[in-house]
Amino acid sequence: METLIRNSHLFKSLDDEGRMRALLESSLARFAAGAVILREGEPGDDFYLIADGTVRVETRRGEGTDDSVELATLGRGAFFGEVAVLTGRPRTATVTAAEELLVVVFSRALVERLLDAYPRVRRLLETMVLGRARDTIEKISSR
Numbered sequence: 001m002e003t004l005i006r007n008s009h010l011f012k013s014l015d016d017e018g019r020m021r022a023l024l025e026s027s028l029a030r031f032a033a034g035a036v037i038l039r040e041g042e043p044g045d046d047f048y049l050i051a052d053g054t055v056r057v058e059t060r061r062g063e064g065t066d067d068s069v070e071l072a073t074l075g076r077g078a079f080f081g082e083v084a085v086l087t088g089r090p091r092t093a094t095v096t097a098a099e100e101l102l103v104v105v106f107s108r109a110l111v112e113r114l115l116d117a118y119p120r121v122r123r124l125l126e127t128m129v130l131g132r133a134r135d136t137i138e139k140i141s142s143r
Contacts, residue, residue, distance in 0.1 A: 001028070001104060004051055008077055010128070011049075013121045018114060025110045031101040037080075040094045044084030045108045050076050053101035059093040071135065073098065083129055085111050 005011045005019055005026075014022065028051070031037055038044055040059055057071045057080060071093060074080060083092045085108045115122040 001026075001051065004049065004077065004104065008049060008079070010079060010121065010125060013124060014114070014118055018118055018121075022106065022110065022114060025107070027105045029103050029105050031097040031103070033097055033099045033101075035097045035101070037095045037097060037101070037103070038084075038091050038093075040092060041090050044081055044091045047079065047081045047085045047106045047108070047111050048095075049079045049104040049106070050074060051102040051104055052076060054098040055080065055095050055101060056098050057093050057095050068094075082125060086125065086129060 002019070002023055005022055011019060011022060029048075031053075037048065037055065054073055054075045056073055058068045059071055060068050080093075080095050081091070084090060085106075115125070
């Protein structure tokens with residue numbers, strides 16, 4: 001798990017103390033293939049880093065519709081759940097395990113402490129969130 005955090009695009013900006021804090025205050029969770037890890041519209045207090053396996057990320061095409069669009073398939077080293085943790089708003093997508101999944105779970109409180117202590121990581125995460133938002137809008141509107 002330490003290597004995963006150290007090599008993560010997001011966490012490599014942390015110093016040794018920050019990575020150790022992330023490591024010590026996080027937890028591991030396993031999900032079976034087909035399990036819904038988070039559901040669009042629900043509150044979210046956790047942020048996930050994929051240690052092993054893949055997930056499918058989908059969102060509804062419009063409010064109150066069941067028509068969905070696949071946004072991404074994410075694998076080892078990718079993260080998800082960051083938008084709700086950063087903004088305090090409900091989940092923006094549904095994430096389902098495509099196969100057996102092992103994730104590192106970071107609580108909102110831990111993420112907030114790390115982002116306060118490492119403003120560069122905050123800027124990086126915010127940039128990634130904006131990029132994902134643009135990609136989502138493009139995928140929803142292109143169909």
